[in-house]
Amino acid sequence: MPLQNDFVKNVKLYFQEQGEEWLNELPNLIRYCEEKWSMEVGEPYELSINYVAPAIMDDGTEVVIKLCIPGEGFHHELEALKLFNGQGMVRLIDSDAEKGVLILEILTPGHTLATLEDHEDTARIAARAIRKLITPAPAKTILPTTKAREENLRKQIRNHPNGIGPIPRDILDRSLDIFTFLNETTEQRYLLHGDFHHYNVLSSGDGEWTVIDPKGLVGEIEYDLIQFMLNRQTQQNAYEVIGQRVEIFTNELNLNKKRLLLWGYAHAVLSTAWSVDAKDGSYSEDFYRGIDIFQSLYQHHFKKSDMFI
Ligand SMILES: Nc1ncnc2c1ncn2[C@@H]1O[C@H](COP(=O)(O)OP(=O)(O)O)[C@@H](O)[C@H]1O
Ligand SMILES: [Mg+2]
Numbered sequence: 001m002p003l004q005n006d007f008v009k010n011v012k013l014y015f016q017e018q019g020e021e022w023l024n025e026l027p028n029l030i031r032y033c034e035e036k037w038s039m040e041v042g043e044p045y046e047l048s049i050n051y052v053a054p055a056i057m058d059d060g061t062e063v064v065i066k067l068c069i070p071g072e073g074f075h076h077e078l079e080a081l082k083l084f085n086g087q088g089m090v091r092l093i094d095s096d097a098e099k100g101v102l103i104l105e106i107l108t109p110g111h112t113l114a115t116l117e118d119h120e121d122t123a124r125i126a127a128r129a130i131r132k133l134i135t136p137a138p139a140k141t142i143l144p145t146t147k148a149r150e151e152n153l154r155k156q157i158r159n160h161p162n163g164i165g166p167i168p169r170d171i172l173d174r175s176l177d178i179f180t181f182l183n184e185t186t187e188q189r190y191l192l193h194g195d196f197h198h199y200n201v202l203s204s205g206d207g208e209w210t211v212i213d214p215k216g217l218v219g220e221i222e223y224d225l226i227q228f229m230l231n232r233q234t235q236q237n238a239y240e241v242i243g244q245r246v247e248i249f250t251n252e253l254n255l256n257k258k259r260l261l262l263w264g265y266a267h268a269v270l271s272t273a274w275s276v277d278a279k280d281g282s283y284s285e286d287f288y289r290g291i292d293i294f295q296s297l298y299q300h301h302f303k304k305s306d307m308f309i
Pocket of ligand 2: 200
């Protein structure tokens with residue numbers, strides 16, 4: 001079975017031996033699903049780290065099948081899909097938790113928000129897509145809170161006390177302080193997507209857009225928007241585009257701009273750190289640029305605050 005090169009590379013990079021075994025078993029797993037659900041699995045979509053393909057049931061119903069290595073990430077996605085329960089989120093039709101299989105409603109035409117040109121229109125659509133997702137945090141869940149992101153950064157700093165990639169120690173420490181401050185002062189917690197960006201929002205007909213691929217997280221809505229804000233900007237337009245997004249999201253969703261900009265700074269640092277390639281030292285310049293931009297936007301709007309002194 002020929003597989004997309006980047007997909008194979010990603011699976012081996014993240015899951016190593018377990019990934020290799022899973023890739024070898026993939027044809028059997030697909031056959032298992034075809035039998036279990038009486039379906040025929042089609043050609044996969046463009047893949048990154050999970051095997052996602054359209055499928056047709058015997059009765060002609062079209063669905064999407066997503067095959068994942070059944071570790072923590074998979075269990076969190078399954079939990080998040082159940083908790084969102086199809087509200088602004090792709091609907092979960094069935095699952096096999098042991099084998100790492102999700103059967104999802106198919107979204108058509110299914111192109112991503114990254115196919116749109118206009119930054120402002122795109123941000124408005126994204127804000128509407130997030131609005132449909134807004135749900136208070138469940139009383140009991142296996143999902144982590146944004147405290148886990150703070151702990152992740154703390155651990156990275158411990159392992160790299162002299163800086164991570166292009167980020168010097170003082171910026172790492174400031175970002176960690178901001179994470180701590182925000183987590184300690186969070187008043188209302190929501191069920192969050194955890195990886196909301198252009199490629200996880202699909203057109204679902206009649207001008208509607210539906211969100212896919214939740215990581216599952218608990219925290220403030222403001223935090224969930226940052227990954228979207230960091231994506232799809234360039235050196236030439238970054239300050240303007242991120243600034244516009246901040247205005248659109250805060251207005252459309254009635255958010256706290258001060259906290260949003262602080263989450264922006266803290267998460268820009270974290271996502272830059274995540275992007276550093278240990279082998280060649282390369283990193284996401286877009287995310288790195290985001291650090292300065294969130295700081296400048298904060299200082300522009302809240303001159304008197306000492307958060308960045
Ligand atoms: N429910 C769906 N309907 C139509 N296409 C989908 C659906 N779910 C996923 N896809 C397609 O598969 C791609 C990868 O799916 P995604 O869940 O984002 O996987 P990953 O977790 O690997 O990022 C998406 O970008 C999209 O093109
Ligand atoms: Mg995705």
